[in-house]
Amino acid sequence: xxxxxxxxxxxxxxxxxxxxxxxxxxxxxxxxxxxxxxxxxxxxxxxxxxxxxxxxxxxxxxxxxxxxxxxxxxxxxxxxxxxxxxxxxxxxxxxxxxxxxxxxxxxxxxxxxxxxxxxxxxxxxxxxxxxxxxxxxxxxxx
Amino acid sequence: xxxxxxxxxxxxxxxxxxxxxxxxxxxxxxxxxxxxxxxxxxxxxxxxxxxxxxxxxxxxxxxxxxxxxxxxxxxxxxxxxxxxxxxxxxxxxxxxxxxxxxxxxxxxxxxxxxxxxxxxxxxxxxxxxxxxxxxxxxxxxxxxxxxxxxxxxxxxxxxxxxxxxxxxxxxxxxxxxxxxxxxxxxxxxxxxxxxxxxxxxxxxxxxxxxxxxxxxxxxxxxxxxxxxxxxxxxxxxxxxxxxxxxxxxxxxxxxxxxxxxxxxxxxxxxxxxxxxxxxxxxxxxxxxxxxxxxx
Numbered sequence: 001x002x003x004x005x006x007x008x009x010x011x012x013x014x015x016x017x018x019x020x021x022x023x024x025x026x027x028x029x030x031x032x033x034x035x036x037x038x039x040x041x042x043x044x045x046x047x048x049x050x051x052x053x054x055x056x057x058x059x060x061x062x063x064x065x066x067x068x069x070x071x072x073x074x075x076x077x078x079x080x081x082x083x084x085x086x087x088x089x090x091x092x093x094x095x096x097x098x099x100x101x102x103x104x105x106x107x108x109x110x111x112x113x114x115x116x117x118x119x120x121x122x123x124x125x126x127x128x129x130x131x132x133x134x135x136x137x138x139x140x141x142x
Numbered sequence: 143x144x145x146x147x148x149x150x151x152x153x154x155x156x157x158x159x160x161x162x163x164x165x166x167x168x169x170x171x172x173x174x175x176x177x178x179x180x181x182x183x184x185x186x187x188x189x190x191x192x193x194x195x196x197x198x199x200x201x202x203x204x205x206x207x208x209x210x211x212x213x214x215x216x217x218x219x220x221x222x223x224x225x226x227x228x229x230x231x232x233x234x235x236x237x238x239x240x241x242x243x244x245x246x247x248x249x250x251x252x253x254x255x256x257x258x259x260x261x262x263x264x265x266x267x268x269x270x271x272x273x274x275x276x277x278x279x280x281x282x283x284x285x286x287x288x289x290x291x292x293x294x295x296x297x298x299x300x301x302x303x304x305x306x307x308x309x310x311x312x313x314x315x316x317x318x319x320x321x322x323x324x325x326x327x328x329x330x331x332x333x334x335x336x337x338x339x340x341x342x343x344x345x346x347x348x349x350x351x352x353x354x355x356x357x358x359x360x361x362x363x364x365x366x367x368x369x370x371x372x373x374x375x376x377x378x379x380x381x382x383x384x385x386x387x388x389x390x391x392x393x394x395x396x397x398x399x400x401x402x403x404x405x406x407x408x409x410x411x412x413x414x415x416x417x418x419x420x421x422x423x424x425x426x427x428x429x430x431x432x433x434x435x436x437x
Contacts, residue, residue, distance in 0.1 A: 001153070001154065001156060001158070002147060002150050002152075002153060002154045003154055004145055004150065009145060011150040011151070011152065011154060012154060013154060013155050014154055014155025014156055015155075027156075029154065029155075045275055045278060045279075048268050048275075048278075048279050049278065049279045049282065050158075051283075052279040052282035052283035052286060053158075053162070053282060053286060054161075054165060054286040054289070054290065055158050055161040055162060055165075056161075057156045057158065064164070064168070066234060066235070066236075066237070066238045066239050066290075066294040067238075067239055067290045067291075067294045068290075069283065069286050069287065069290055070256065070286075070287045070290050070291075072267075073266050073267050073283060073287075074256060074257070074264075074265070074266065074267070075265040075266060075267050076257065076258045076262050076265060077256050077257055077258055078256065078257065078258045078259075079256055083231075083232045083233070083234045083239065083256075084231055084232075084233050084234065085233075085234050106246075107200070107204075107245045107246045107411075107415045108226065108245060110243045110244070110245070110246060110247035110248075111226050111227065111243060111244060111245060113243075114230055114242070114243040115229075115230065118230055118231040121231070121233070122231065
């Protein structure tokens, strides 16, 4: 979408970025030559259609956030709970904990490992020990 | 002189095009780490796409391949259950979201992992405040979500990413615009209705330039769990070969239905891992081998 200043034959520039007017958009464009201003007003349906593409008018493309469209668009979600900002590394497993894990069938071991890792990370713990596994089992069994 | 859209450089500051290009670049960058992206598709629902996807993922992982499984059926997600990847946290990092981990370490991304509970219906916030308007943009936001699943999941290095598509004719063509190397399997069953619908969807993919590796005929007979004898499941004999010939595709596999497969799907234990001697598993493993040869 582009706007042309007819008297100047100049493309207009976005001046104000997507300030919301109700649920629609109010975008201001300005001719760089004669400084004439125009506003583009959208209704809420038009604004929704653009948002559904995962883009915003005037948004800086460097402001990337993973799965931003999905995370901002679900009506009912557990996003706040399960998606955790995490800088914590994967917990380290002691050799005893690894031995206990190895007693499970091979194909479920990755799932069990992930379950314990998730629980440890949620508590800010960096090590999986036998004691932790016992406690986690009780806690997760609820 | 009147100027046309293309005569004006730039986009007036909206940077919509820049954002779209940036989305595509992120997706291409993520896909660089993945050997083969294979979509499991069908024009018809209920033909066993998800059961096939989960068992194929397990069969490939059991062979030592690094496998991811993307559940692109946003409204009826099932892969987290079938691959035992439920109730896991997703971790948000600056470069993406860590996927859930299923059996044999298969990396799984699914709408199931985002919804409040497993029986929560998918519903989107909308600016209009009118739920009846949703049909206008729902398809767009769901397509955007699948793009985000592909591009924003930290898949890491994979040999195979299997994409379980919802029923329909156009999904593979959409994915092919984003992932030029993607290929697909078309799944059908021996019912006349299914074959009618699947033929249409295969032709739609072919006409749009999508690449199908071949046809898979699922439920091609019934496996007796006691004696492994195979008897007809539908009144008609399997017609997969004839259908494949008419579509110019190879018939890659005819997989008989083993009732233990359904139980395994419910319990998150793919049949290929629990009953390796089932005739169904034999066919699924052969299919996995063919995919390796075709890759």
